[in-house]
Amino acid sequence: MTEEKILTEDEAIIIKDLLKECLESYHTKGKNVTDKDWLKDVFMEKINGITEEKALEDAETIVETVDSFSKNMHEMKQSEQQGISKESWLANHIQQDIGEDITVEKGEDLSLLGESLYLQNMNMAGQSIERYSENDIEVVESTETEDYSLHKIKELAMDIGKNASAYGIQSATSTAGSLLAAKIMNGEHIEPNQIIQEAFKSGVDSSMQIVASGALKIASENQLLQYLPESTPTTMIASISSIGVEGVKILARVASGEITFTKGIEQFARLGVSVVKNFWSIAKNTSVKEVVTKLLPFLGPKFTVIAETVGTVLAFMGGTDFGKLIVDTKVKVANVAKTVAKTAVQGLKRAKDFVSNGIKKAAKVLSKIFS
DSSP states (O other): OOOOOOOOOHHHHHHHHHHHHHHHHHTTTOOOOOHHHHHHHHHHSOOOOHHHHHHHHHHHHHHHHHHHHHHHHHHHHHHHHHHHHHHHHHHHHHHHHHOOOOHHHHHHHHHHHHHHHHHHHHHHHHHOOOOOOTTTHOOHHHHOOOOOOHHHHHHHHHHHHHHHHHHHHHHTTOOOHHHHHHHTTTOOOOOOHHHHHHHHHHOOOOHHHHHHHHHHHHHHTOOOOOOOOOOOHHHHHHHHHHHHHHHHHHHHHHTTTSSSSHHHHHHHHHHHHHHHHHHHHHHHHHHHHHHHHHHHGOOOOOOOHHHHHHHHHHHTOOHHHHHHHHHHHHHOOOOOOOOHHHHHHHHHOOHHHHHSSTTTTHHHTTTTOOO
16 A cells, blocks of 8 residues: 555644543443433533534444444454455445346445445555546536446346455555654653553453543544545444444454454455445445545545554553554555555455446546546
């Protein structure tokens, strides 16, 4: 993955301070206070001008997104134990939702989502890609219609699964966020915190995702980070937090010897698949166009570096030695992942519909990804 300056050191310190405040608040909340209620109260206290209704809505969105992310990870693990790959798991969900009533519109939606994910993978890999222009919509008016058979739908769904997996693998190659977190935590010795460490070592504990989501939502709404503007969808913020925290969980398992480097990289691939599965669920209730224009633009290097920084800073708050272990492990995993990512990206296919004129009317939508 191409490394670029996403966060300044000052911005990383802002994230650290917010995480520390939210972590302390979370660990002192009453036992009967739900994650939703805690988030709502924190937003009311920390976000300028937010209404109680909006605070509750954002809190509900975060809890739902974090829960669905964790559920996805659990289901993928079970499916893989039964010989069903993570890519097939996602493709199967998409096919079930599409049903047997195949229409051109459904086929074009899958082509649009697949092409959008492909473009983001190429962006992360630093490869030159065709940049769609809004002008394309004016000059390309094809009368051809793609024949979207059941077989074609299955192929498109599987391509989406492969692109989602490749995105997750590419996120494993990044070290920018880990190294930045290590830099700002340098010189600050933190004693081991078993509560935090156990949260990272547990496969079911989502407390760190909730804390991270709260901190990033505050930063976004108060316009404290350049690449996390106020317009960032709340579900995206929860996805960033989930990627960051789950990434540390994977690295902790690698560091302990519980899983190999190769297995760790495979689990990073699950992170990408889980995010895209959540996007697909949103698209069912809104539209693929909505997801492509409002969510997918965030799914790139910026998303990855912020997620990695958040997860690593929280790891350091579990103890300086634990944080250093996570950083050292990420550097080692990243070196191995680069070869795996290169192979994964080379194996991706473009949606043929976009190479032809059949669906370039969606160029206006795609142009927004890199705007």
